[in-house]
Amino acid sequence: MSTINPAPASTCAPSSPQLKAILDAINAGDTAPEAFAALPLPEAYRAVTVHADETAMFEGLATREKDPRAALHVEDVPLPELGPGEALVAVMASAINYNTVWTSIFEPVPTFAFLRKYGRLSALTKRHDLPYHVIGSDLAGVVLRTGAGVNKWRPGDEVVAHCLSVELEDAAGHDDTMLDPEQRIWGFETNFGGLAEVALVKTNQLMPKPAHLTWEEAASPGLVNSTAYRQLVSRNGAGMKQGDVVLIWGASGGLGSYATQFALNGGAIPVCVVSSPQKAEICRAMGAELIIDRSAEGYRFWSDETTQNPKEWQRFGARIRELTGGEDPDIVFEHPGRETFGASVYVARRGGTIVTCASTSGFQHEYDNRYLWMNLKRIIGSHFANYREAWEANRLVQKGRIHPTLSRTYPLADAGQAAFDVHRNLHQGKVGVLCLAPEEGLGVRDSALRERHRSAIERFRNV
Structure with missing residues (x-):
C-alpha cells in the first residue's frame, strides 16, 4: 500500500527541493525543453485527497450538511509511474468543480468504486486503485515528462488539460470519443487529478495554455467551458443557432457563465436565471439584457418534497414571454x-x-410528459466534451472571444474551504486554487492581448 504524509497546515512553498527547482525553471520563462527534461522529479508531491476509510463519515446527514472541509486532506503522496501516451505535468493552478464537491461528500457514490473498476482494466490502470484519491479535473501548468509514443508534446510546454480520459480500443469511441465505453472524467473517475503540485494525464487531454491569462485564470475554464460548448454549441448538444432564445439556469455560475458567453457570441438571445441582484449585475456586465432573479420573484416549483406546482411553471413561462416579446x-x-x-x-x-447535464439539486428528475410528447420537445443528455469540442472551446479562450469567470482563488492548503463555498453556493463564476504558483498574477506571456480584454477577464473579480 502506498503511504501518504500530512502536509503542513498552511503553506505556499513547494513541498520538496525538486519542485522548488521546477518552479524556478517555470518562473524564469525561458527555460529550454532540454533543461526541463533534465530536472529531477520528486518522489512525492502535495495533493488534495479523500480517503477510502472515511467514506461513511457523513452517514445520516442531509446533503447540505455534509462539509467538504472534513473530508478533504492536503498531504504528500508518491509520484505515480508514467505510462505510454501520458504526461506528468507541474500544476501551477487548478479549480473547483461540482464534481469536487460530489467527491468530497461521497455522493452519489464514493469515487473509490470508480477507481476499483478502472484498476481492473489493465496492469497499468491498477495504479489508480489506491486507498486515497487525488482529485481535481482542471489544471494549468507545464509538461515535465512524456511517456512512450508521445510526439506532439514535450517538457517545458505550457498547457491546460481537459478532463476526458478515454482508452479508444472500442469502435464506439471513434466517431465521438465521449461514446467510448471506457470514457471517464479525469480526477473524478480516475486518480492523480489536478488539485495537486503534479498531475498525471493522458497527452490527448493537453491543450495550449492561453498566453494572455495568468495560471489561475487559465486553469478555471477547462471543465465548465468545454461542457457548456458541447451542451449548447456542438451538434452533439443543442446545436444553437443565431436568434435562438436560450434559457440559462444559474447564468452567473461556473457553468452558466460560459453558456451566457456562448449564447451572446453566437447571436442567440440568453434569458439568464440568477438568484441575487449581484449575480444579475454580472450577467448584465457580460452583455445579457433579459434576466430573471428567481429569488426576488419567489418561484417555488415544488409545493412540498413530493409535489410540483404547475402554476409556478406557468408563472415562470409568462415571465419569460414578457421578456422575449412573447417567445418561448x-x-x-x-x-x-x-x-x-x-x-x-x-x-x-x-x-x-x-439539454441537460449535472443535476446539482438532485438526480431524480420529474416532469409532466404530456408537455414533452404532445409538443414534440426533445431532451438531450450532455456530458463533458470530446477532445475536438474541448479544443475548440479552448481556442476561443486563446483568441480572447471567451473569457475566464474566475472570482476568487485559494491556496492549495485551503482547497477544503474552496469546495465548501461551491457546495453552499457562496461563490460567483469559478473558484481557483493555486498549486505550485506562489501567488496570483503569474504566467502571462501575451500582455498586449491581455490589455485588450482586461476588463472582461477580470469581470468576475470586480463583483
Missing part, C-alpha cells in the same frame, strides 16, 4: 436538475430542446 425558449440549458427540470420541460417552446 428554443433551448433550455439545464443543470440544476430535480428542482427545475419540470419547469424546464414546460417552458421550452413547441419542438424545443432541453
Whole structure:
C-alpha cells in the first residue's frame, strides 16, 4: 500500500527541493525543453485527497450538511509511474468543480468504486486503485515528462488539460470519443487529478495554455467551458443557432457563465436565471439584457418534497414571454436538475430542446410528459466534451472571444474551504486554487492581448 504524509497546515512553498527547482525553471520563462527534461522529479508531491476509510463519515446527514472541509486532506503522496501516451505535468493552478464537491461528500457514490473498476482494466490502470484519491479535473501548468509514443508534446510546454480520459480500443469511441465505453472524467473517475503540485494525464487531454491569462485564470475554464460548448454549441448538444432564445439556469455560475458567453457570441438571445441582484449585475456586465432573479420573484416549483406546482411553471413561462416579446425558449440549458427540470420541460417552446447535464439539486428528475410528447420537445443528455469540442472551446479562450469567470482563488492548503463555498453556493463564476504558483498574477506571456480584454477577464473579480 502506498503511504501518504500530512502536509503542513498552511503553506505556499513547494513541498520538496525538486519542485522548488521546477518552479524556478517555470518562473524564469525561458527555460529550454532540454533543461526541463533534465530536472529531477520528486518522489512525492502535495495533493488534495479523500480517503477510502472515511467514506461513511457523513452517514445520516442531509446533503447540505455534509462539509467538504472534513473530508478533504492536503498531504504528500508518491509520484505515480508514467505510462505510454501520458504526461506528468507541474500544476501551477487548478479549480473547483461540482464534481469536487460530489467527491468530497461521497455522493452519489464514493469515487473509490470508480477507481476499483478502472484498476481492473489493465496492469497499468491498477495504479489508480489506491486507498486515497487525488482529485481535481482542471489544471494549468507545464509538461515535465512524456511517456512512450508521445510526439506532439514535450517538457517545458505550457498547457491546460481537459478532463476526458478515454482508452479508444472500442469502435464506439471513434466517431465521438465521449461514446467510448471506457470514457471517464479525469480526477473524478480516475486518480492523480489536478488539485495537486503534479498531475498525471493522458497527452490527448493537453491543450495550449492561453498566453494572455495568468495560471489561475487559465486553469478555471477547462471543465465548465468545454461542457457548456458541447451542451449548447456542438451538434452533439443543442446545436444553437443565431436568434435562438436560450434559457440559462444559474447564468452567473461556473457553468452558466460560459453558456451566457456562448449564447451572446453566437447571436442567440440568453434569458439568464440568477438568484441575487449581484449575480444579475454580472450577467448584465457580460452583455445579457433579459434576466430573471428567481429569488426576488419567489418561484417555488415544488409545493412540498413530493409535489410540483404547475402554476409556478406557468408563472415562470409568462415571465419569460414578457421578456422575449412573447417567445418561448428554443433551448433550455439545464443543470440544476430535480428542482427545475419540470419547469424546464414546460417552458421550452413547441419542438424545443432541453439539454441537460449535472443535476446539482438532485438526480431524480420529474416532469409532466404530456408537455414533452404532445409538443414534440426533445431532451438531450450532455456530458463533458470530446477532445475536438474541448479544443475548440479552448481556442476561443486563446483568441480572447471567451473569457475566464474566475472570482476568487485559494491556496492549495485551503482547497477544503474552496469546495465548501461551491457546495453552499457562496461563490460567483469559478473558484481557483493555486498549486505550485506562489501567488496570483503569474504566467502571462501575451500582455498586449491581455490589455485588450482586461476588463472582461477580470469581470468576475470586480463583483
